[in-house]
Amino acid sequence: MSPPVSPLVLLPGTGCDSGQFHHQATALAGAFEVHPLQLPGHRGQPPAGDGGLAAVADRVADRIAALAAGAGAGAGVSVVGHSAGGVVGLLVAVQRPGLVERLVLVDSNVPVTEDAVRRKAGRAGAVHGPRWRQVLEESMRAAWGPRLPVLREQVVAGILATDEAAVRPLWADVLALDPRPLLAALRVPALHVRSSRDVDGAALAALNPLVASADLRPLRAGHWPQLTEPGAVTAVLREFLPGG
Template sequence: MPQLEVDGAALTYDDEGPRDGGGVPLVFVHGWTANRHRWDHQVAHFAERRRVIRLDLRGHGDSTGAGVRTIAELADDVLALLDHLKVERCVLIGHSMGGMIGQTIALARPELVERLVLVDSISRMTYSRGRGWLMGASTLVPYKLFVAANIQRAFAPGHPREEVRRYIEASAATPKEVVMTLYGAMRAFDVLDRVGEIQAPTLLVHGVHDIQLPVKQMLRMAAAYPNAMVRMIDAGHELPVEKPAELTAALTDFLGGRTPARD
């Protein structure tokens, strides 16, 4: 597992697939409390014919480091890796918090992003006063309970319990400081008024049953994009692992310039 030292963190990453032909590299960015293996299905599919890069964000998975306070700082880590790997143009694919990172990069370095894919992600978190109070109060419960509640509700009803339990355990292994700080960073993230600047073709893929980042918030974001298409899939918030084949098919269509078929 190669690693890159960036500002006190060791970022673990994978750089797979052929370097010539097949289009620009695909760069996969995972979400909150997750790791690069959320993308196993997509990487196994695409790395057969094109370069694919993925990483564990600072403090997640096999990467070390903490101290990050904002989504922009995570985006800086990703940019440091891409600069290190001499990637001049790519397709950026982000899940949830990874999509927030993707939007940040697309705004800061538009020449780098050929296409953008946002999976179960939004540009601004919006909630009622009551919902905001509940979100704040949830941080006061024991850490493992906080993580378990958030990961449990990320999956659509009926998803196999044993698999959900595995993801809860993996998420709870993420350092508490990282998890709680980035929980606040996601709540503070807001680029909705700027996404109209993103000219790259953009695919928004969202789970119909996503209650973490509801569909109506994604649709408001989609309306602000100048060059976006939407694909809905019968899943919750964890599309890369709930419906991996359907997500891979949607990505394949988008990368081929086709409008993804709806379920």
């Protein structure tokens, strides 16, 4: 009898669509039971509580648990999250031990040096101000990078069209979060794919040797490397994920 095919959960970032993982979902479909999930409150999904990080992670954890149960014994769940989706996956992996087998954070904002954590937290105040939507738009445009401007406009438009109740609290919580305690508590192999975020790979490994790094910055792929450099991201996933 063939072993069960492991579920692979793909989580997009704040305001984003799980279809942004189309290239990776297609390439890995033969090795995994691929499940691109929309975040709560996004793209027709019902909201989760107050829309903040904890409520979103709870809802996502329940959905992952249902997938794991449906896959049968021995099929560990791997989670790949882009940006805030990676932070959601990190929270799930730490708070629900045994649910996540491996975790990939694609350019997630999880700095580990004191200065970088302080800079990230300093940006959280703007989310609560009257110009929050303009700040969001400017931040997303700047994070995209120099590649594929037409696709950039499509992605930014999708983020801005997402309900405020889903975007604003999640964005604020991710910026305010000090990820170091969560990263230190992680007990499964993890990989941070750095494309634009201020995440020091050496400091990350020192904090938790289970967390490795892959640096895609030389490709100038910006914050959405799964879209601008899909082959490179797929290759990294194949190397890291069991059976990829």
